[in-house]
Amino acid sequence: ESANEFQAQKVSLTHKLQDTEMRNQVLEAQLGDLEQRLESSQLEREAFRKSLRSLLELLDSKIFELTELRDTLAKLLEGS
């Protein structure tokens, strides 16, 4: 091959390499972005579940208090 041909091939390879590296940077940015979204979505989800667990405990105590009220009514009905 002639020196010109080598030169042309080198230029072409260099361009391809630059394109591929650019594409790489874009992909890495997208990946970083997605990872952050996934992580913040999981944090949100944990906070949401924590709130729901508090609600569940509150519901438990309300059911317990309604059951006490029910027992008081039952005793009133038996005792008289």
Added chain:
Amino acid sequence: ESANEFQAQKVSLTHKLQDTEMRNQVLEAQLGDLEQRLESSQLEREAFRKSLRSLLELLDSKIFELTELRDTLAKLLEGS
């Protein structure tokens, strides 16, 4: 005693007897009235208690349904 004295005593006794019998009738009427009030008050009370027992059963079923709802929420929180 003379016949006049006997006559006077008889009249007095007859009056006393009439007064006492009158008082008797009044008392019997009051007694009848009170007995009726007591009976109707007990019937009312029974009806009232019957309604309360229905409410108690309804309250039982509502507490049961809230407990099912609570269990569904707990399973949702565990299962994900």
Added chain:
Amino acid sequence: ESANEFQAQKVSLTHKLQDTEMRNQVLEAQLGDLEQRLESSQLEREAFRKSLRSLLELLDSKIFELTELRDTLAKLLEGS
């Protein structure tokens, strides 16, 4: 009438009067007893109703607290 006849009538009237007065005392005792039972039944009834009114207020507050819990759940579902 002879003195004997008057005497017999007087004895008879006196017995009748005693029987009627006795009956009177029995009726008054029954009346007093019934009045006491009616009164104590009304006191019981008032105490019973007072307890039920307390239960009603308690039920109101439980319903209010369940409604707050419901609103918290609704906001959790909207807000995320």
Added chain:
Amino acid sequence: ESANEFQAQKVSLTHKLQDTEMRNQVLEAQLGDLEQRLESSQLEREAFRKSLRSLLELLDSKIFELTELRDTLAKLLEGS
């Protein structure tokens, strides 16, 4: 430059290009995987919220029924 130098540069560029393209494929695979995880996490989340909305409606109806029960008790207490 000599032909040898050009040849060496061409080989080096070709290797770099291959590495970068390989890295690209890895990144695209990771990206595809992450996107799928994010999507399935959102589907899960939607299903979860749909279940919670059903629970909210159920809770609404239970609160409504407890309020009806409360009104019945209030009427019983007024009416007698």
